[in-house]
Amino acid sequence: MSFVFSNENLQTIESLKKRYPKPQALALPLLWMAHYQEGYISLDAIDAIALASMLPPMEVYRVATFYTMFHLAPIGKYHLQVCKTLSCKLCGKEDILTSIQELLKIEVGQTTPDNLFTLSQVECLGSCGTSPVVQINDTYYENLTPQSIVEIIKGLK
Amino acid sequence: MIEDVKLISKKFAIENAHTLEVAQKHGAYTSIDKLFSLKPQEITQMVSDSGLRGKGGGGASAGEKWKLMPLGEDKPSFLVVNCDESEPGTFKDRAIITKDPHLLIEGIIATCYAIQAHHAYIYIRGEYKPFQDILQGAIDEAYEAGYLGENIFNKDYKLDITIHRGAGAYICGEKSALLESLEGKRGHPRLKPHQKECEWYFGNPTLVNNVETIASVPYILQNGSDAYRQYGTPQSPGTLLFALSGHVNRRGVYEAQFGIKMIDYINHYGGGIRGGKKLKAVIPGGASTTILTANEVMEARLDYESMRAMGSSLGTGGMIVMDEDTNMVEALKNLLEFYRHESCGQCTPCRDGSGWVDTIIGNLLKGKASMSDLEKTLAIANTMDGKTICVFAPALADVIRGFVTKFRSEFEAYIRKSKR
Ligand SMILES: Cc1cc2nc3c(=O)[nH]c(=O)nc-3n(C[C@H](O)[C@H](O)[C@H](O)COP(=O)(O)O)c2cc1C
Ligand code: SF4
Ligand code: FES
Numbered sequence: 001m002s003f004v005f006s007n008e009n010l011q012t013i014e015s016l017k018k019r020y021p022k023p024q025a026l027a028l029p030l031l032w033m034a035h036y037q038e039g040y041i042s043l044d045a046i047d048a049i050a051l052a053s054m055l056p057p058m059e060v061y062r063v064a065t066f067y068t069m070f071h072l073a074p075i076g077k078y079h080l081q082v083c084k085t086l087s088c089k090l091c092g093k094e095d096i097l098t099s100i101q102e103l104l105k106i107e108v109g110q111t112t113p114d115n116l117f118t119l120s121q122v123e124c125l126g127s128c129g130t131s132p133v134v135q136i137n138d139t140y141y142e143n144l145t146p147q148s149i150v151e152i153i154k155g156l157k
Numbered sequence: 158m159i160e161d162v163k164l165i166s167k168k169f170a171i172e173n174a175h176t177l178e179v180a181q182k183h184g185a186y187t188s189i190d191k192l193f194s195l196k197p198q199e200i201t202q203m204v205s206d207s208g209l210r211g212k213g214g215g216g217a218s219a220g221e222k223w224k225l226m227p228l229g230e231d232k233p234s235f236l237v238v239n240c241d242e243s244e245p246g247t248f249k250d251r252a253i254i255t256k257d258p259h260l261l262i263e264g265i266i267a268t269c270y271a272i273q274a275h276h277a278y279i280y281i282r283g284e285y286k287p288f289q290d291i292l293q294g295a296i297d298e299a300y301e302a303g304y305l306g307e308n309i310f311n312k313d314y315k316l317d318i319t320i321h322r323g324a325g326a327y328i329c330g331e332k333s334a335l336l337e338s339l340e341g342k343r344g345h346p347r348l349k350p351h352q353k354e355c356e357w358y359f360g361n362p363t364l365v366n367n368v369e370t371i372a373s374v375p376y377i378l379q380n381g382s383d384a385y386r387q388y389g390t391p392q393s394p395g396t397l398l399f400a401l402s403g404h405v406n407r408r409g410v411y412e413a414q415f416g417i418k419m420i421d422y423i424n425h426y427g428g429g430i431r432g433g434k435k436l437k438a439v440i441p442g443g444a445s446t447t448i449l450t451a452n453e454v455m456e457a458r459l460d461y462e463s464m465r466a467m468g469s470s471l472g473t474g475g476m477i478v479m480d481e482d483t484n485m486v487e488a489l490k491n492l493l494e495f496y497r498h499e500s501c502g503q504c505t506p507c508r509d510g511s512g513w514v515d516t517i518i519g520n521l522l523k524g525k526a527s528m529s530d531l532e533k534t535l536a537i538a539n540t541m542d543g544k545t546i547c548v549f550a551p552a553l554a555d556v557i558r559g560f561v562t563k564f565r566s567e568f569e570a571y572i573r574k575s576k577r
Binding site for chain 2: 020021022024025027028032053055059062066067070084085087089090091122123125126127128129130135138139
């Protein structure tokens with residue numbers, strides 16, 4: 001199935017073009033648009049982005065694979081991103097991870113069979129002062145306890 | 158005793174200070190009148206005289222950097238504000254853009270006028286989407302009020318601000334990688350020129366400054382460079398949004414003047430070590446700065462020169478505090494995983510070296526390493542110095558050497574156990 005940007009996105013693209021010296025600069029903004037439109041970056045989306053930003057498709061692919069936040073395949077509806085870096089480690093991120101794994105019965109990198117939750121570990125989220133932290137899709141959940149993260153996940157179900 | 162100084166964080170505790178109405182009630186945009194009564198060069202000189210230093214980690218003189226920007230050329234100039242904030246232990250720029258985004262916008266207006274730029278980009282890390290939305294809300298309000306767009310403040314000056322969202326790559330905080338990313342490419346740092354020059358965005362002269370650096374400009378503009386120099390030390394004037402994380406009672410971002418004692422800061426703002434434990438070590442300014450032992454912390458002062466003299470650096474001022482129970486081998490392993498993951502992969506000593514050291518220390522934790530492995534670790538660190546495109550690798554080398562030499566007995570204890 002081929003990918004086309006929604007009409008709303010097409011309008012945004014036109015106004016964005018005026019904000020950059022060259023259309024190539026649109027690579028990241030367009031990847032984000034496709035990401036929100038489809039939930040991941042398909043190869044068809046890469047072609048559409050290449051066309052709009054006047055970049056070769058391979059270059060867009062190179063860019064898409066460099067940045068860790070883009071997924072090249074669909075993932076669960078909720079992406080649980082547990083911060084694993086030092087300040088979170090010192091403040092108990094391991095217990096948060098264990099708590100999630102026990103609740104959802106999945107390992108890091110896996111998705112629940114109902115496709116609701118994908119579990120990842122990520123590097124410092126800039127919440128070291130309010131750690132441990134889990135980012136679920138775009139939302140930050142901070143100052144977590146092994147109990148509170150369970151309540152949060154149950155609330156999403 | 159520590160005297161509270163709030164040049165940047167003045168509005169942090171005020172409710173809804175992120176909205177234009179509240180921000181303006183508390184003095185936002187008052188420096189703009191003065192701005193347009195001065196020549197661009199006068200603003201730059203004022204910033205230079207204030208001694209303002211870049212707050213993204215390097216501490217370069219802001220004014221001197223602004224002077225590298227050509228004025229009156231045919232090519233357009235750009236300001237790029239670095240809000241990539243991915244250095245572990247650092248979360249101060251987030252405080253500015255969520256609690257007082259109009260301070261940043263005011264600083265951007267002043268800076269752009271000084272370098273005669275008509276477009277500023279704010280490069281923000283992808284994860285910060287919720288905070289980006291708050292900042293965008295403030296920018297939208299500023300456009301509506303006529304503070305951005307055509308003829309800002311009814312003056313003959315045009316200025317646009319565009320937020321550009323990254324997508325998860327620590328290295329994009331490095332200024333040349335950031336510009337590559339802003340050009341739509343992979344975030345690969347560029348080779349550095351031999352002489353001092355400005356940065357280039359699509360071949361156009363460009364200034365890159367950290368969020369907090371730009372947010373410091375309105376105070377200087379409003380009060381003059383001498384007022385700024387009243388705080389801090391002669392070489393490190395003013396204040397920094399230092400931050401505390403790890404094993405302290407009150408974690409958070411607290412502004413303080415340069416030059417105060419690190420231990421006083423930790424006790425005053427952080428309320429000491431959690432659970433009445435003893436202090437073991439502090440990473441002073443984001444993960445990429447050399448770790449300090451408890452004894453060193455007692456001596457340390459929070460300014461660029463003092464930290465250099467101790468063999469570490471002030472970095473971003475984000476302190477990661479560790480208590481007596483912290484396992485230093487595990488702590489280093491944690492950071493090595495970070496660097497291995499975040500190396501952009503252009504330079505062999507960095508790409509391969511970060512992986513090797515991570516593997517060796519991983520083996521050591523599993524009881525599968527010998528004394529020669531520890532020496533190998535240090536030898537690999539030495540291959541990273543001065544041989545790479547950016548300072549990611551030399552910083553990693555310092556991290557490794559700091560942990561292994563200052564806490565060597567803990568590493569050796571693992572090795573001795575594995576022999577048995
Ligand atoms: C690996 C690496 C990561 C960096 N990350 C950041 C960052 O997240 N934010 C930042 O402002 N500066 C970062 N810097 C420093 C920038 O390269 C640059 O010096 C800074 O943005 C300049 O602004 P300043 O002079 O106002 O500090 C980083 C540098 C390196 C080598
Ligand atoms: S030192 Fe590392 S991060 Fe920097 S350019 Fe080389 S490989 Fe990339
Ligand atoms: S270490 Fe987890 S948010 Fe910084």
